[in-house]
Amino acid sequence: QAEDGIRDHCVTGVQTCALPISMEAFLSIRTHFAAAHRLAREELSQSENEAIYGKCARVHGHGHNYLLEVTVRGPIDGRTGMVCDLAALQHVVQELVVEPMDHTFLNKDIAYFASCVPTAENIALHIADLLQGPIAAIGARLHKVRLQESPNNAAEVFAETPQLGMVPTALEALATP
Numbered sequence: 001q002a003e004d005g006i007r008d009h010c011v012t013g014v015q016t017c018a019l020p021i022s023m024e025a026f027l028s029i030r031t032h033f034a035a036a037h038r039l040a041r042e043e044l045s046q047s048e049n050e051a052i053y054g055k056c057a058r059v060h061g062h063g064h065n066y067l068l069e070v071t072v073r074g075p076i077d078g079r080t081g082m083v084c085d086l087a088a089l090q091h092v093v094q095e096l097v098v099e100p101m102d103h104t105f106l107n108k109d110i111a112y113f114a115s116c117v118p119t120a121e122n123i124a125l126h127i128a129d130l131l132q133g134p135i136a137a138i139g140a141r142l143h144k145v146r147l148q149e150s151p152n153n154a155a156e157v158f159a160e161t162p163q164l165g166m167v168p169t170a171l172e173a174l175a176t177p
């Protein structure tokens, strides 16, 4: 009797069992890595760099425990009830971001930051660039990368064009054929 009640609810109720095909959701995962960086532009003097970046320009660098949040968007799969395979998403972020960046000196160990100042904003943008394609390959769309650098600051990058004008350069190149 109770079983019938549940089944009735699924068929005639708020349709929790038969989602409309366009029903979308956001899915976020969180992970972390530790890395060192130094904020300075090569073409500037030490005092000029310190005027811009303060203590962050000190010559031997300093470290952070970065908290990374990646949000994807997509239709909820009618069969699995998921936006995408959660384990696959975790694997992509682990392999492309955490594994290469954890316990590194970003300026020296990550080629991209040899010529790009590794601020939280630029790291988040680079992470968005790294993840956009692989996340599309697992059937979702990268929506946002949030990188918390300290209890006092975090950077957010929105990877979907309609959301904001902030688009990683690689995405811009893809968008304009």
Ligand code: NI
Binding pocket: 037, 056, 062, 063, 064
């Ligand atoms: Ni710093």
